[in-house]
Amino acid sequence: MTEEKPSEEIKIDIFKSKYVPISRILSEDEKKALLEKYNISSVQLPKISHSDAVVRALKGKGGDVIEFVRKAKTAGLSKYYRIVVGGSA
Amino acid sequence: MEFPKSVEDQLKALKEDMKLNKQQYENLLKLAEKQYAKARVVPGEAVGVIAAQSLGEPGTQLTMRTKWLAGAREMTVTQGLPRLIEIFDAKREPTTPAMEIYLKSSHATSESKAEEIALSIVDVKLEDITSEINVDLAKMRVEVYLDKNKVKHYGVTEKYVQNMVKENFKTAKITTGDMMIGIRPKEEEVDLRKLYGFRVKVKETHITGIEGIKQVLPVKVGDVWMIKTAGSNLREVLAMKEVDIENTKTNDVFETFSVLGIEAARTVIVEEALDVLRNQGIEVDPRHLMLLADAMTNTGSIRGIGRYGISGAKSSVLARASFEVPLRHLFNAAMYGESDEISSVIENVMINQPIPVGTGIVKLKIESEAMGKKKTEEAKEEKAEKKEKKEKKD
Numbered sequence: 001m002t003e004e005k006p007s008e009e010i011k012i013d014i015f016k017s018k019y020v021p022i023s024r025i026l027s028e029d030e031k032k033a034l035l036e037k038y039n040i041s042s043v044q045l046p047k048i049s050h051s052d053a054v055v056r057a058l059k060g061k062g063g064d065v066i067e068f069v070r071k072a073k074t075a076g077l078s079k080y081y082r083i084v085v086g087g088s089a
Numbered sequence: 090m091e092f093p094k095s096v097e098d099q100l101k102a103l104k105e106d107m108k109l110n111k112q113q114y115e116n117l118l119k120l121a122e123k124q125y126a127k128a129r130v131v132p133g134e135a136v137g138v139i140a141a142q143s144l145g146e147p148g149t150q151l152t153m154r155t156k157w158l159a160g161a162r163e164m165t166v167t168q169g170l171p172r173l174i175e176i177f178d179a180k181r182e183p184t185t186p187a188m189e190i191y192l193k194s195s196h197a198t199s200e201s202k203a204e205e206i207a208l209s210i211v212d213v214k215l216e217d218i219t220s221e222i223n224v225d226l227a228k229m230r231v232e233v234y235l236d237k238n239k240v241k242h243y244g245v246t247e248k249y250v251q252n253m254v255k256e257n258f259k260t261a262k263i264t265t266g267d268m269m270i271g272i273r274p275k276e277e278e279v280d281l282r283k284l285y286g287f288r289v290k291v292k293e294t295h296i297t298g299i300e301g302i303k304q305v306l307p308v309k310v311g312d313v314w315m316i317k318t319a320g321s322n323l324r325e326v327l328a329m330k331e332v333d334i335e336n337t338k339t340n341d342v343f344e345t346f347s348v349l350g351i352e353a354a355r356t357v358i359v360e361e362a363l364d365v366l367r368n369q370g371i372e373v374d375p376r377h378l379m380l381l382a383d384a385m386t387n388t389g390s391i392r393g394i395g396r397y398g399i400s401g402a403k404s405s406v407l408a409r410a411s412f413e414v415p416l417r418h419l420f421n422a423a424m425y426g427e428s429d430e431i432s433s434v435i436e437n438v439m440i441n442q443p444i445p446v447g448t449g450i451v452k453l454k455i456e457s458e459a460m461g462k463k464k465t466e467e468a469k470e471e472k473a474e475k476k477e478k479k480e481k482k483d
Contacts, residue, residue, distance in 0.1 A: 018336060047387065
């Protein structure tokens with residue numbers, strides 16, 4: 001759908017916010033292991049836009065898989081993965 | 090087996106409390122494992138339908154329980170069903186945007202400091218600090234009379250206001266007097282009707298504060314002072330050095346998305362929806378809302394639920410047609426030559442076939458080679474048996 005325009009950059013450390021989970025970019029090997037574990041192809045992963053604030057902060061590019069460690073309400077911690085879409089691969 | 094962190098923590102706490110030895114703890118783990126496996130959702134469970142029911146039932150009660158907070162020193166925020174619809178339909182802007190701004194510990198302890206910050210962020214327009222704004226027909230200009238007390242209240246100076254006005258109306262001719270600013274639009278623009286229109290523009294000149302923050306209210310929560318606002322501007326508020334980024338939030342999902350990203354937006358969707366339900370005295374398992382929020386944010390942007398959101402993006406023509414406006418979907422599908430895999434639930438219900446839910450999700454795949462072998466083996470055995478029988482008969 002429509003994408004938010006990246007407005008004039010005011011530097012905010014977004015990872016300080018409790019609403020932004022701890023996130024990191026998976027290495028190629030980890031990405032492979034992840035897809036194998038769930039027996040899926042990369043298109044089946046949930047997506048995240050390359051212009052997303054977190055992706056920009058991590059300097060991710062198209063095709064990267066980002067791991068989020070969510071502070072879940074019921075499970076304590078839970079991991080979630082999103083693949084970066086758009087931008088140059 | 091791996092437990093989620095919350096279960097793990099509980100088990101460890103239990104170990105401490107009951108002073109279990111190693112053997113006992115291992116037994117406990119085994120029991121927990123069994124119980125945990127039982128409690129897990131089985132593959133193929135129709136979790137979406139369960140979530141829909143779990144939210145739908147309490148939703149019917151929301152409308153009836155609208156409460157009014159007349160006269161309370163609180164911000165009025167949209168509540169109940171209207172707010173829930175707003176969240177799930179992914180409305181661009183909430184009807185009542187609001188923020189909860191937490192302050193760094195150096196500012197959170199005293200009321201005066203919180204008040205000071207509150208005043209510095211509230212969006213002040215020119216009309217907020219004037220006693221009157223007139224249209225002078227003789228001189229064909231708008232005259233602004235500043236109110237000394239109000240100017241002082243917001244911590245600005247006359248000079249500052251003059252400069253802000255000058256910056257905003259670069260082409261206009263500005264004359265300044267004692268607590269008065271005269272603004273005359275450039276020659277060609279001046280006629281009576283335009284002058285009145287100009288007056289409205291002058292009234293809304295942004296002077297100080299953060300744009301969008303309409304009201305502020307410092308409140309004490311526990312030991313700390315925080316600021317509740319009507320109106321929202323997350324990006325600029327977070328950029329302030331006195332603000333505690335960790336806890337500060339807005340109820341505007343799209344704003345959270347653009348500033349903090351999709352994951353933060355998901356969390357806000359869950360929390361906002363839970364808040365609405367809890368305020369009405371309804372407890373819903375957060376997992377239903379998490380499922381919903383995950384579905385809404387699956388593509389990396391926020392999609393509402395309904396024709397223009399999730400339901401409109403289904404890949405199956407028949408599934409879309411069965412939701413709303415069937416004819417349009419069928420016509421369009423025919424026009425573009427779409428095909429339907431009949432792989433999901435609704436399509437299979439339509440054509441009276443087992444749906445891919447529960448046991449229906451399992452597909453048996455038999456290796457033909459193995460089948461062949463078995464057949465020949467069985468056949469051989471049968472033949473052998475028959476032979477035996479024959480021999481016996483004979």
